[in-house]
Amino acid sequence: LENALPHIREGRQIRFVFLPEGHDPDSFVNEKGTDAFVTALDAGVELSEFLIQELSSQVDMETVDGRARLAELARPLVQKIPAGVYKELLIESLAGAVGLTAAKLEKMMAGGARQGGRSTVRFAAAARKRKRPSGRSQPSIVRHAVAIVLNHPRAAENVDLGKVANVDRPGIDLLRALIETVRSEPNISTAGLLERWRHDEQGRYLGRLAAAEIPVDDEFDPAAELQDCLARLAIAGRKERIDFLIEKQQLSGLSDEEKSELRALN
Numbered sequence: 263l264e265n266a267l268p269h270i271r272e273g274r275q276i277r278f279v280f281l282p283e284g285h286d287p288d289s290f291v292n293e294k295g296t297d298a299f300v301t302a303l304d305a306g307v308e309l310s311e312f313l314i315q316e317l318s319s320q321v322d323m324e325t326v327d328g329r330a331r332l333a334e335l336a337r338p339l340v341q342k343i344p345a346g347v348y349k350e351l352l353i354e355s356l357a358g359a360v361g362l363t364a365a366k367l368e369k370m371m372a373g374g375a376r377q378g379g380r381s382t383v384r385f386a387a388a389a390r391k392r393k394r395p396s397g398r399s400q401p402s403i404v405r406h407a408v409a410i411v412l413n414h415p416r417a418a419e420n421v422d423l424g425k426v427a428n429v430d431r432p433g434i435d436l437l438r439a440l441i442e443t444v445r446s447e448p449n450i451s452t453a454g455l456l457e458r459w460r461h462d463e464q465g466r467y468l469g470r471l472a473a474a475e476i477p478v479d480d481e482f483d484p485a486a487e488l489q490d491c492l493a494r495l496a497i498a499g500r501k502e503r504i505d506f507l508i509e510k511q512q513l514s515g516l517s518d519e520e521k522s523e524l525r526a527l528n
Contacts, residue, residue, distance in 0.1 A: 410488045430502075
């Protein structure tokens with residue numbers, strides 16, 4: 263697992279395939295044939311799913327301390343993954359398992375790298391403040407916005423991307439790219455968007471999001487819903503930036519530029 267993480271690149275897929283005992287790929291192909299091996303590969307466990315499953319098996323996910331420990335175990339592994347959409351979506355999946363927002367988890371992981379053992383305590387404290395969702399969790403604002411663009415591309419024709427210029431959330435770069443594509447190609451369809459990203463790692467996720475449940479009643483306005491998503495992202499991004507600057511001020515102080523930024527945000 264650890265050896266595979268640094269090699270993740272957008273457009274590259276990594277799956278874990280568990281062959282019958284006593285078999286390696288060569289012996290399996292010799293005995294079962296190439297088609298059987300390809301089928302086994304297709305049924306393999308995606309790296310992101312395997313990582314979460316493997317770490318979850320090492321802790322008690324029913325307790326706050328166990329979920330905090332999961333986040334701490336994942337931190338050094340996530341840091342080995344090159345920056346990009348895959349890493350952002352993995353952090354979002356981990357955040358759902360732990361019971362934190364993706365932005366909060368990403369921030370704590372970055373802080374944990376500098377503060378060593380104290381990070382586990384901070385993970386646990388944050389997890390206690392945020393209750394685990396019961397049943398099926400609601401999609402993040404970014405995922406909902408991406409699903410809208412995929413299902414209703416024309417909703418993105420006139421949106422103002424400036425609203426989320428400074429937002430740092432998992433998946434936000436993908437959302438921006440989709441909106442920019444729609445604005446440059448107003449007649450592009452859902453199928454066209456999926457085809458555009460077919461060979462990229464995030465293409466698999468887009469297929470799932472395109473199948474997301476989107477209201478189809480007459481009162482649903484996808485353009486207005488997308489605008490609302492961007493407005494909420496802008497507000498959340500502003501609040502998170504303020505919280506980050508305040509926390510940094512308390513821990514290590516701010517530069518003159520950051521002090522000016524904090525005053526402007528307030």
